[in-house]
Amino acid sequence: MSNSSLPSSGAYLPGATVKYVIETLLTRIVTQEYASEERLPSERQLAQDLGVARNTVREALDQLEARGMIRRRAGSGSFVTYDPDGEASATSPVAADVGPLQLQVMRGIIEPEMMRLAVINMTPRQIEALSVVLSKMEAVQADATAFVRLEEEFHRLIAEGTGNPLLLACYNLVLDARRQAFRTAMYRRHLTPARIAIYQRGYNGLFNAIAARDIEEASEFMKLSLIEDQRILLQED
């Protein structure tokens, strides 16, 4: 069946299809569009809805299952196991022992250089992925949990953009610790809508700087983001 015609909306998208599915589902989970313990649509249904093959959906679900976000039962369905309020989600053991100040110290070491490397090395496709996350962030500003989760993804994409797997691995530890820290902070209601708006402005500026390949500007915005986190995590106000 040598069929090279791409039927309408792409029947063979280049590279990032699985990632797209993961992102989509992850967003729906953290925004509780698919609530905890709820059943998600069947694989066949998701495939059709998202316009991809079931294989691709499966691959995405495999990874979500590995991350402990869902659980699957043959013949029954896939269910959300991620609990945004619950403290049980899979953080690496080390994350629990990290104090907010230690976290900020480490971020201060790694983030400035990471930002520089990312601005230099990010591909157009990666920048595009960044903008997708950014717009999702704008859509969920009312939900602090979802916002922080997307924020984390934003940072992770930057780390990926450096093209340095070692840096990415290290930064994943940093993000684990940050998630842990923010859980406490949010519990104390320090992440208000007003603050989220401030964050959003910062990330918009950061993205523009990246897209313009402006190293100094990007580095500056990164520092601001770091300082803003510091306000919340170290409760200096």
Next chain:
Amino acid sequence: MSNSSLPSSGAYLPGATVKYVIETLLTRIVTQEYASEERLPSERQLAQDLGVARNTVREALDQLEARGMIRRRAGSGSFVTYDPDGEASATSPVAADVGPLQLQVMRGIIEPEMMRLAVINMTPRQIEALSVVLSKMEAVQADATAFVRLEEEFHRLIAEGTGNPLLLACYNLVLDARRQAFRTAMYRRHLTPARIAIYQRGYNGLFNAIAARDIEEASEFMKLSLIEDQRILLQED
């Protein structure tokens, strides 16, 4: 054996096909039928030989890669990374994908600050532990493998000395990658006795600077050590 293509009918074995492939390849690896660093047959070849689809072979290779038994490079092939003689080093999976340059970049980011924090925060007891490792290093200068391992311990103690568990966790990843890189370097016999002597002098100076709480001096020696590693790891031949 299927001469041409396995046509209709029988070609669908229930259940344990992937497991069978994994078992087969695992056996061939540990028996050194596929020796360490050796390239295994292409996925298409394996699929044909084992009478399964390439997808199935891929799934099996995915898992072997996750277990750190093999490493894959697009366009090049899959290579055995498992070394039956090698130390039980439990290298994290990420370490295999880190190039020497990427390693040095990451070290350049983290080590200078780490050194400063360590000089400030190390307890006398930790400094004592450092001196113990240092003297062990002098005793094993003839054995490059042992020397590198102690060197690693020396670095780890410094990371511990910062008192920052997050930094330590990140630096452990760095050390994993460094160990991997040095394995290759030693295989190429770049770590000569003369070089080891140079290292030893560097570490002695570094220790004295730490003991004297001289931040700038320590930072300087740290840089020298980094540059020396660079000579070995980035050497082209």
Next chain:
DNA sequence: CTGTATTTTTGGATTGAACCAATTTCGGCA
């Protein structure tokens, strides 16, 4: 109304066939 048998749905596994992108190989030209 109940309990069982049948059908349908759902995840799981495998095949086969593209197409893409990074590498390597190789042939030919200077």
Next chain:
DNA sequence: TGCCGAAATTGGTTCAATCCAAAAATACAG
């Protein structure tokens, strides 16, 4: 000999179609 570009090789990704087995939904007999 040395270099460069085309061609072949190789892993990476996605799609489509089956078949299987566990669960759930439904139909039906009692």
